[in-house]
Amino acid sequence: MIDHALSSDIYTIVSSIPKGHVLSYADVARLSGKCGPRQVGRILHHNPDNSKVPCHRVVHEDGTLAPAFAFGGEDTQRRKLKHEGVLFRGARVHMQKSRWKTSFS
Template sequence: MANEGFFERVYEVVEQIPEGMVATYGQVARLVGEPRKARFVGYALHSNPRPGIVPCHRVVFADGSICEGFAFGGKEVQRVLLEGEGVVFADDDHVDLSVSRWPAGLA
C-alpha cells in the first residue's frame, strides 16, 4: 500500500511529541516532508496501529481545536488526556498553542 511509508513516518513523528505538548496536523505533515498532506496525517492517526504508543491525542487542528470525532472516545476524552498531561487550554475546545505547542519544525 502506497500510504504505508507515509503513515509510518507520521507515527514516528507523533511518537516524539513530548507529554504536555501538542502539534498540529499541518506541523506533522511538514515534519514528514509532505507539507500539503495535513488531512492525510489525520487519516494515518485514525488508523493508529499502536494505540498507547503513538499519542495521537497530542495532535490538534491549526487553530488549536481538538477533534470533534476523536477516534478514541470523542473530544471530551481527548481533552481529559491532554489536561492530564498538563496541556493548557484557551477555552473548552481549543488548546493554547502559544503555551503548549511543540516547537519542532516551526520557523
C-alpha cells in the same frame, strides 16, 4: 491505498511529541514533508496502537480538538491532554504555550 512508509513516518513524528505539548495536523505534515494535514488525520484515525502513538497530542491549527477523535471522542482527548499538562484557553488548546517547538516553529 495505504502508504505504509508514510504512515510509519507520521507515527514516528507523533510519537516524538513530548507530554504536555501538541502539534497541529499541519505541523506534522510539514515535518513529514510528504503529505498534507488531511492525510495526517486519516493516518492517525487508523492508528493501530494508541498506547505507542499518542494521537491525542495532534490538534487543529487553531487549537480545536478533533470532533471525531478516534479513541474516545473530544472529551477523552481533552482529558488526556489536560492530564499531561497541556494548557487550554476555553475549549481550545493554547497553541502559543502548548505547541511543541520544533525546527519549523
